[in-house]
Amino acid sequence: MAIQVYISPNTTLYLRDPQATPLGKQIITAAISAFDELGLERLTFRKLAAEVGCTEATVYRYFSDKQQLLVYLVSWYWDWVHYLLQSAAQMPTDPVSKLRAAVTALTQPMVANPAVPYIDERILHHVVVTEGMKAYYSKTTDRHNRDGVFLPYKQLVETLADLILAVSPSFAYPHTLATTLFEMAHNQIYYAEHLPRLTDVRLSASLSEQVDVMLQTWIDRLLLLNR
């Protein structure tokens, strides 16, 4: 695993590679902030272009529409989490510690990647928490999926599912548990922020730790205590 991590999403995720030009990188930076502030529905390429200081048409040369732009960012995020997760799971030697380390990693994905100064992982994480599911709950999902756009997420799920099976080979639902853990890591944060009666974690500085402890409990009971 290299120290510097360059993440290159699938080429069907953009019209022109935004990581290849300074303007493209500016668009990515501004897009992350704009998604965070406006959300998918209110974000327009006009506003984004105004933020970047270029024209609407220029943004359209990089991404065909805002849905593609969101999928691009989410895809980048999953690649980054995949790297963090594999790094964390590499050090422990026994399967249980590997899985525990992997789960902890996915509750703390807002570490900065020094190789990519134009992406603020902290803000991107928050964008994925609030907008991420819109990337694959859409009428464009089947087409995107045929283009291999969701491969990063699928591979990440496969990696975690393998760690789950290493701990408990007879567990019948490794993929479901993997996706459920990813979703819990996100929506528990969203609920704590917006709909606190839907969760048992509380908005505070220790939110990530609360979620980590909760997911470890899930692992304990689903896989370890009654093998």
Place this chain on the structure above:
Amino acid sequence: MAIQVYISPNTTLYLRDPQATPLGKQIITAAISAFDELGLERLTFRKLAAEVGCTEATVYRYFSDKQQLLVYLVSWYWDWVHYLLQSAAQMPTDPVSKLRAAVTALTQPMVANPAVPYIDERILHHVVVTEGMKAYYSKTTDRHNRDGVFLPYKQLVETLADLILAVSPSFAYPHTLATTLFEMAHNQIYYAEHLPRLTDVRLSASLSEQVDVMLQTWIDRLLLLNR
């Protein structure tokens, strides 16, 4: 519990009560089909009005925008599920059977309600599976929440959380488990349909039963096997 179930969503969920007029009922019927076919992004009040046979402005008199319309339908759905869940949990006497019956009920929410002929619960269920989370992952969520719009869902979560605590009073995460079960019941279906590598259930006539068995396993391991 009455045999006929009339569900009356919060009055901030519409401008004019659609259940009070024949045209309003037609709008609901058409909206459910339109959301199913087009999804939130592609649905417009113009298309919906064309389907109903009225004008765009007429639809606007019932609902201020399509987001409100979606929240209305999802809210109606949660009230319906709440009724089904409580009916199912009423018969058993011991807490474990109550919880099991409740969980089974939420994997089969496409039963028809004879009191409401203008709503096809089967299609509405599918709409909630594919579009439901967009009702509360939105920049309008905080405002809607202040208006009490999500009360039906919160109450449903509270009901299931109580059933969970009755089985396992020391369990620390009853609300999180409740919401997770609701979400699994939906997204496992979505994944089976669109992203099968993210789940272990398979698209077939027995999909509901597969999900039921899976959720019962979750209950078993999280609450029962290691009390």
Place this chain on the structure above:
DNA sequence: GATGAATTATAGTAATCCTATCATGCTGAA
């Protein structure tokens, strides 16, 4: 049948979502 309220139809504005075209400026090869 007339009156007034409820509802609908018509029309129109502003914004959004794109696409097209042409000019300009920069870069790298001949």
Place this chain on the structure above:
DNA sequence: TTCAGCATGATAGGATTACTATAATTCATC
């Protein structure tokens, strides 16, 4: 140096969407 080729800017504009204002119509009641 020149020139081809590409990226971007500038500008325009069309189709659709989102929403609103107002006129027209219906309908119950007196």
